[in-house]
Every structure is written in structure tokens, then in C-alpha cells.
Amino acid sequence: MRPAMLNDRSSALSLLETRRSAKPRELVGPGPTPEELERILTIATRVPDHGKLTPWRIVTVAGDQRDAFAALLSDALKEEKPEPQAAHFKKEDEFAHYAGQLVVLISAPVENHKIPLWEQQLSCGTVGMSLLLAAHALGYVVAWVTGWRAYSPKVNAAFCGPGERIAGFFFIGRPVHELEERERPELGSICNRWNRHLTNDQ
Numbered sequence: 403m404r405p406a407m408l409n410d411r412s413s414a415l416s417l418l419e420t421r422r423s424a425k426p427r428e429l430v431g432p433g434p435t436p437e438e439l440e441r442i443l444t445i446a447t448r449v450p451d452h453g454k455l456t457p458w459r460i461v462t463v464a465g466d467q468r469d470a471f472a473a474l475l476s477d478a479l480k481e482e483k484p485e486p487q488a489a490h491f492k493k494e495d496e497f498a499h500y501a502g503q504l505v506v507l508i509s510a511p512v513e514n515h516k517i518p519l520w521e522q523q524l525s526c527g528t529v530g531m532s533l534l535l536a537a538h539a540l541g542y543v544v545a546w547v548t549g550w551r552a553y554s555p556k557v558n559a560a561f562c563g564p565g566e567r568i569a570g571f572f573f574i575g576r577p578v579h580e581l582e583e584r585e586r587p588e589l590g591s592i593c594n595r596w597n598r599h600l601t602n603d604q
């Protein structure tokens with residue numbers, strides 16, 4: 403094998419080994435340029451997709467749309483909480499204005515299809531993961547978050563069509579400080595040799 407190939411492989415592996423998420427509040431702008439964003443989203447949507455159904459789509463929220471997004475969250479909050487306090491509204495305003503590029507991933511399954519819904523949702527999850535990796539490869543960090551906003555009927559109606567759901571809000575930016583590594587599961591605790599006699603009730 404040529405040395406150049408080796409280098410390419412080891413840098414790809416070290417990218418995979420070093421990716422980690424940020425909290426939205428740990429990000430600063432600027433987010434990716436339009437060209438970088440297009441590249442990130444193109445890579446993100448190059449994923450396994452049983453039946454080639456494209457059961458997902460992506461909505462980008464531009465910087466000048468953040469106030470409208472904040473107004474939507476504020477409206478949705480009134481439905482979510484019977485007596486929202488000023489602090490709750492402030493939190494939503496902060497959320498809507500977190501730094502970086504905001505991208506919303508939508509699960510858009512084809513209903514009543516022979517490809518099970520579960521598989522279509524899995525495919526959507528791979529779009530999220532590929533987005534994180536592509537952004538990381540370009541030097542960005544991503545916060546993938548959901549929370550009540552992703553399940554609010556009002557927010558859903560503003561982003562989704564019938565049968566669609568929000569899979570996550572992705573803020574793509576730069577970290578304000580070096581991100582600490584978090585504990586990862588021991589491979590031995592989540593990966594083992596198949597025991598064919600194991601059943602659910604054992």
C-alpha cells in the first residue's frame with residue numbers, strides 16, 4: 403500500500419476517534435460558510451437507506467430567521483407550560499439564538515411501506531451522525547439537541563408535514579473552549595459474542 407493511502411486512512415480514523423459533541427451554549431460563531439454547509443449536508447445525506455426512500459429531510463434556519471424561530475418557541479411554550487415564567491421565555495429566546503448554523507433534521511418516513519418505519523427512522527439517525535462527522539472533519543463542533551421543542555405540536559407544525567417528526571436541532575459552530583472528553587462505554591460491556599441460548603427472560 404502506498405504511504406499516502408496510509409496517511410489518509412489514519413487521519414480519517416483519528417477524526418472518527420476524536421469527534422465529540424458540544425452543548426449549544428458552548429458554541430460560538432461563525433458557523434460554516436454556505437459552501438461548507440452544502441458540503442456537510444451533502445455528506446450527511448449519503449447514508450444507508452433501505453428502499454432508497456429518502457425518509458428524512460433537512461431544514462436550514464438562517465441567521466435572520468432566528469427572531470422568528472424565537473417567536474415560534476415562545477408561542478409553543480405557552481402551550482407546553484400552563485404558567486410560563488419570564489425565565490422560561492428567556493431560555494427559549496437564548497435557545498433560538500445559540501451561535502452557529504442551525505439545521506433541523508426531519509424524519510419523513512414513507513407511511514404504510516414494506517420497509518418498516520423503524521428502518522426508515524434508523525436511516526434518519528445515520529443522517530444526524532454523518533452530519534456530526536462531516537462538520538467535525540471541517541473543524542466544526544455540533545450540538546444535536548431535541549428537548550420538548552422537538553415534540554411540541556406547534557413547533558412540529560412549523561417544520562413538518564403530515565407524518566413527519568423533528569429528529570433534532572443541530573447547531574454547527576466552534577467550541578468556546580476545549581471540550582472535555584466524556585466517559586464512553588467499555589466495549590466489553592456492550593459487545594459480546596452471541597449466546598444463542600440467551601432469551602429475554604433470562
Ligand SMILES: Cc1cc2nc3c(=O)[nH]c(=O)nc-3n(C[C@H](O)[C@H](O)[C@H](O)COP(=O)(O)O)c2cc1C
Pocket residue numbers: 421422423424425545546547548549569570584
Ligand atoms: C436524538 C438525540 C437527541 C438529543 N437531545 C439532547 C438534548 O436535548 N440535550 C442534550 O443535552 N443532549 C442531547 N443529545 C445528546 C448530545 O447530542 C450528545 O450526544 C451528548 O452531549 C454526548 O456527546 P458525544 O456526541 O460527544 O457523545 C441528544 C442526542 C440524540 C442522538
